Structures are given as C-alpha cells and as structure tokens.
Amino acid sequence: MPLPLRRRAAALALALPALVLGLAGCSTPTAHRPAAWAAPELLVQPSAFAGVHGLAVDGAGRLLAGSVVGNSMWEVDRRTGQARVFIGAPEGQADDIAVGPRGELAWTNYLMGMLRYRERDGAPLQVLARDLPGLNSVDFDRRTGRLYASQVFLGDALWEIDRTGQKPPRLIKKDMGGFNGFEVGPDGWLYGPLWFKGQVVKINPADGAMQVIAEGFQIPAAANLDGKGNLWVVDTRTGELVRVELATGRKSVAKRFTPSLDNLAIAPDGMIYVSNMANNAVDAFNPATGQSQRLTGGAVAVPAGLKTEGDRLWVADVFGFREVQLSSGAVSDIFRMQREPELEYPFSVGLSRTQFALSSWFTGTVQLVDRATRKTASVIHGLKAPYDAIPMEDGSVIVAEIGTGSVTRLSGPKHAQRQLLADGLQGPVQMVLGSDGAVYVTEAAGRLLRVPATGGAPQVVAQGLQMPEGLAQTPWGSFIVAEAGAQRLVEINPADGSRRSVAEQLPIGLAAGPGLPPPYVPTGVAVGADGSVYVSADRNNAIYRIRPAR
Structure with a gap:
C-alpha cells in the first residue's frame, strides 16, 4: 500500500556545490532538483519478524x-x-x-x-x-x-x-x-x-x-x-x-x-x-x-544500510549481505549467515570501486569484501561499536565509531594506523563521501555534520533532526536523511540547512531493547543516478523506492 506523502508547494533552489558551506573546488551538478516526490513504492516486499529463531x-x-x-x-x-x-x-x-x-x-x-x-x-x-x-x-x-x-x-x-x-x-x-x-x-x-x-x-x-x-x-x-x-x-x-x-x-x-x-x-x-x-x-x-x-518468509531479513550503483542496490541485512536488481526487485545473496563463517552481522555497507565495507556495531568489526571476487579481503577487529565505514580508493577505511564518538581513518598494514578526523561526536551513525570530497555524518543527537577528509573541526550542516540515521547525496547536491525518530525522510540543502519532506509515516525506527544503543538498526538510504531514493524499513523488513516527480 502506498505510504502517505507530504509535499510542499514551494521549491527552494539549491546553491551550486562550489558554494556549499563557502568551499571551492566542488564539481557542478548536472541534474535538477525535482519539484516534488512520488509516493513510496515497494521494491522488496515486507515480512514478519526481524530474524526468526526458536x-x-x-x-x-x-x-x-x-x-x-x-x-x-x-x-x-x-x-x-x-x-x-x-x-x-x-x-x-x-x-x-x-x-x-x-x-x-x-x-x-x-x-x-x-x-x-x-x-x-x-x-x-x-x-x-x-x-x-x-x-x-x-x-x-x-x-x-x-x-x-x-x-x-x-x-x-x-x-x-x-x-x-x-x-x-x-x-x-x-x-x-x-x-x-x-x-x-x-x-x-x-x-x-x-x-x-x-x-x-x-x-x-x-x-x-x-x-x-x-x-x-x-x-x-x-x-x-x-x-x-x-x-x-x-x-x-x-x-x-x-x-x-x-x-x-x-x-x-x-x-x-x-x-x-x-x-x-x-x-x-x-x-x-x-x-x-x-x-x-x-x-x-x-x-x-x-x-x-x-x-x-521474505527476501531479506533485517534490511539496514544501503548503497547503490547502476542497476544494483546492496543491502547490509544483519543476517546476510544482499544485492537487489533495481529493474526487477530480484534479491540475490552475496553472503548469508552461517554459510559464510566470516559474516559478522552487518548493519551498514560502504562502497568503493573495488570494495564493500560491512560494519557491525554488535561484533565491533568492519569486514572488507572484494567486489570482483565477492571474497572477504580482511576483517578489522576490536573497534568500538562501528556504525559505518567507507572504503577509500587508496586502501584506507574511514570508520564512524559510536563507542568513541569519533570518525577515524584506518590505513597501513592490517589497517593499524589511525588518523583521527573528528571526535567528541554525539553518536555518529551513518556517513557518505560528498561530492566536495568531505565526509558527511549523521549524529544521533540530531545533527548532520561535514567532516573534512583530512581532519579538522566538524561543521554543522543541519540540526534539530529527530534521530537521523541513513543519508545519501542526490545528483543535484542535496542530502537525503532518514529521521528515524520521526519516521520520515527529509531533503537538506547543505548551503543553508533548509529542508523539505520527501516521505512521511515510513515504517522505520525499530525500538532497541534494554541496554542496546538507540540508533539500533540504522535506516539505510541510497540515491540512484536518476534521483530515485531507496530506504530500508526495519519495522516491516521492506525496501522502498521514492521516485522524483518532475
């Protein structure tokens, strides 16, 4: 059943990325911001439970x-x-x-x-x-x-x-x-x-x-x-x-x-x-x-972090790692729990040209997977509740640890070298590498931050958000953020922090049990080249697509 959608009649024009936060050297977007968004449609059907056991x-x-x-x-x-x-x-x-x-x-x-x-x-x-x-x-x-x-x-x-x-x-x-x-x-x-x-x-x-x-x-x-x-x-x-x-x-x-x-x-x-x-x-x-x-049963178990490229959507599914064909909605396994012993309950997925990075706050690990062979290249252990990781082209990995409130670049043999990019964060949840080369991070306390990739003081892009989790950048330069606490998606203009609703009353924001971190199963967000937004729904285990209306 289509989910309700709240639209605003007026559309705010976005500044060019070269002006985003007063920075120069950003690529110029070629896509245009849509006037509105269509109602969410099911890409992957919902199912009961969230992993089923006894x-x-x-x-x-x-x-x-x-x-x-x-x-x-x-x-x-x-x-x-x-x-x-x-x-x-x-x-x-x-x-x-x-x-x-x-x-x-x-x-x-x-x-x-x-x-x-x-x-x-x-x-x-x-x-x-x-x-x-x-x-x-x-x-x-x-x-x-x-x-x-x-x-x-x-x-x-x-x-x-x-x-x-x-x-x-x-x-x-x-x-x-x-x-x-x-x-x-x-x-x-x-x-x-x-x-x-x-x-x-x-x-x-x-x-x-x-x-x-x-x-x-x-x-x-x-x-x-x-x-x-x-x-x-x-x-x-x-x-x-x-x-x-x-x-x-x-x-x-x-x-x-x-x-x-x-x-x-x-x-x-x-x-x-x-x-x-x-x-x-x-x-x-x-x-x-x-x-x-x-x-x-269902095609996925507990869909969390998402990334997309071309006709593929990759899903960190807690009990598996899945690939979804966007043209058909067909789901196939890359990994599934226990069949691949190295899989460690992935909650988020990062993407580079050559690697996937699967993060698990539950096991304190980031698993690096070769995209060509679909084999595990290495596993980084001993992290403090990593909620997301971005594999970089130089072989380093940028990790957001909620246990330390930091964003850190890991590099060198066995990724043992650590470069602190930002600390003192109040619950870093999900990250994306922006078109300007900076790292954008959602903070459970209610902010979207910009962290320079070389380190430095974070800059606040938007605040007052309700448990922001997944995020992705659109082809026209804005950011889509999942506000799990409000069960909605918003689009944020990084030039001034203004926002508009993309979709409301989404089945996201699964409550954590006692003693578990409140950003429990992070809501995943991805944006395709055509501007379509994909969101994982942890309350009914579905994946939705929201098309731009032009």
Whole structure:
C-alpha cells in the first residue's frame, strides 16, 4: 500500500556545490532538483519478524516463533502462514521458546541475559533468571516440570532454573562446545547439538554426564525428538534437516533447505516446522511424505544500510549481505549467515570501486569484501561499536565509531594506523563521501555534520533532526536523511540547512531493547543516478523506492 506523502508547494533552489558551506573546488551538478516526490513504492516486499529463531507448538496448537533483533515473540497460523505479534517488545525478545506440562511458557531474552516465564495466557510475566549473557536454549522436563536453559556464544554453560525465581540457577555443566537448541527427552536427559563440535549429544542433568549420539555435522543448531526413536537435527551451514536414529546414531538427510536454519519444532501431528533467520522464514515439513511448504518468509531479513550503483542496490541485512536488481526487485545473496563463517552481522555497507565495507556495531568489526571476487579481503577487529565505514580508493577505511564518538581513518598494514578526523561526536551513525570530497555524518543527537577528509573541526550542516540515521547525496547536491525518530525522510540543502519532506509515516525506527544503543538498526538510504531514493524499513523488513516527480 502506498505510504502517505507530504509535499510542499514551494521549491527552494539549491546553491551550486562550489558554494556549499563557502568551499571551492566542488564539481557542478548536472541534474535538477525535482519539484516534488512520488509516493513510496515497494521494491522488496515486507515480512514478519526481524530474524526468526526458536519455535514451539503449545497445547492450543499455536506455532510460536521468537525474534531476537525484533525483541518480540510471534504467532504463526499453521494453515495460512499469517503472523502476528504474540508478546511484544522488549519482553518478548526470544531466542528459544519452551512449553511446560501445564501450558506454562518460558523463553530466553538472549541479548538481556534473562529467562522470562508466565504460567498461562494473561498471567503476569516473571523473570526467573538474569545476568546470564547469551542465554540461548530452554526446555521443560514434561514429567517433573523442571526447567533448563543453556548459554551459547556469550557463554557456554547449562543450568537448571528455579521455577519460583527465588533460588539462583544451578550449574549443571560448562564448556561443552555450545549446547544449542536442545530438548528434554522422556528419560529426563537433555538432547541437543554442540554448535562448535559438529556433534549431537545427550546430557544427564543430574550429574552433567554427556554422551555423543552422532557427529559429522557442519554446524548443528537445534535438535528435537519425535517420540518414534528419532532425533531431528537442523544443520545451519548446510541447510539440511537430518534424521538421526537414536538406537544406532545413523544419519539421513530428510530435506535440504537454504542455509541459515536456526531451530525447529515438532507438532503433535508429526509436522516439523523449521526456522530460517536469513529469510524470516518458517517452513513446514511432512516427514511422512517428504514434502515441505513455506508458511511465511521474505527476501531479506533485517534490511539496514544501503548503497547503490547502476542497476544494483546492496543491502547490509544483519543476517546476510544482499544485492537487489533495481529493474526487477530480484534479491540475490552475496553472503548469508552461517554459510559464510566470516559474516559478522552487518548493519551498514560502504562502497568503493573495488570494495564493500560491512560494519557491525554488535561484533565491533568492519569486514572488507572484494567486489570482483565477492571474497572477504580482511576483517578489522576490536573497534568500538562501528556504525559505518567507507572504503577509500587508496586502501584506507574511514570508520564512524559510536563507542568513541569519533570518525577515524584506518590505513597501513592490517589497517593499524589511525588518523583521527573528528571526535567528541554525539553518536555518529551513518556517513557518505560528498561530492566536495568531505565526509558527511549523521549524529544521533540530531545533527548532520561535514567532516573534512583530512581532519579538522566538524561543521554543522543541519540540526534539530529527530534521530537521523541513513543519508545519501542526490545528483543535484542535496542530502537525503532518514529521521528515524520521526519516521520520515527529509531533503537538506547543505548551503543553508533548509529542508523539505520527501516521505512521511515510513515504517522505520525499530525500538532497541534494554541496554542496546538507540540508533539500533540504522535506516539505510541510497540515491540512484536518476534521483530515485531507496530506504530500508526495519519495522516491516521492506525496501522502498521514492521516485522524483518532475
């Protein structure tokens, strides 16, 4: 559905870039500023979630799905695939979901390190455990009601959780190798994969004894029992759904899906549901027939930073790195999570003639990718929440770090040499290299800044913006800025800071969970050679195009 558009009748003429901020030597624009903008149109269709992870089928037959980045739990209709928010943000943040013997619900707030619980629909939410970073998988023993949870990635431990929340968690075992996506069996043992060892094991919660059931997986992510002597395992790197015979450990591939699988759930009727975090997808697989059906999904997962050139749009998609053909809207993968082990949750993409630069504030990295080979050239580690990076033609990289409030040029062997271009910034979010050779930066505090590429005091181009994030320069010299706090795009004249609306009421500005930076998933903005504006929408996982009206 087209989004509402607010237009101003009067158009303000832009000064030539040679006069921008009183600087000389800028190239003269050849395009003309449009009188207005058309209504936004969908280039990439929206989807539910914001990365989908744990799945569970409750006693009422509801299929529940968790999203970490989206900070919410969803319900997916098992017949139609329609999805709705079941428990909203931030309490609903769920990496895994478990259903108890009396219909109780427990789920893991992975980024908050909490385990949440409620007795039944409408009952108050409780926190049963906290201060367990990376709390990942959870399940009940349906005979006894005992509750277990594991830490993975940000920890490596298995715990028994006190159902009353009065006692601290009991440590069962640590340093297992990433006990992910487990389930409690009818014998009281815990069955699940070891992410980092390529094995499926069972663990006795009484004493931590562990036995290997099967091995030889690439990255096993989750395992569920079917009650018929089989353990079903998803391998996230290969995209395979594998049946393991418990009696013999023999493996057989039942279905090959696309990589980036995260979890699964088996319904009482035997239907197996599988989640794919890179496509916001939930697939239903019938083991009796071998047939599968996609219930819900999308072409992208959590679209963030954007760059465009010619007929291509590149998308930092958090769980993937995507290329969109502008003429058709077709989406293809460059990288996707877990299939390429070096991919580190990209939130922004920078572009030069030879390289992409993928920034991840979550992992503190900038990944440099060769445009010709689509191979990773290097990864810069140890950065302080880098929100954006620009690869330069001389091999250096300009990085905006929100953790240090700075813009820095990294160069030399392993990019170890640092040249501070600007510091004291209040939340640098996104950057673009302007036609005048300077670096333009949005600042979460509400400003658009101009930073000389050789360093020096930043100059304020515009202020009073509401959580400005993505930006791009138009062919006629102005800047398009996404005001995530106001859910709109504005066009800013750099000569005097004046602005006009490009689009309003956009589904942007996804709220962050507790303890996470407020410029959470940066809204991406790109402008094509014809003046068309592209914007990523983190509230519905779509990408929009806004054409100039002339």
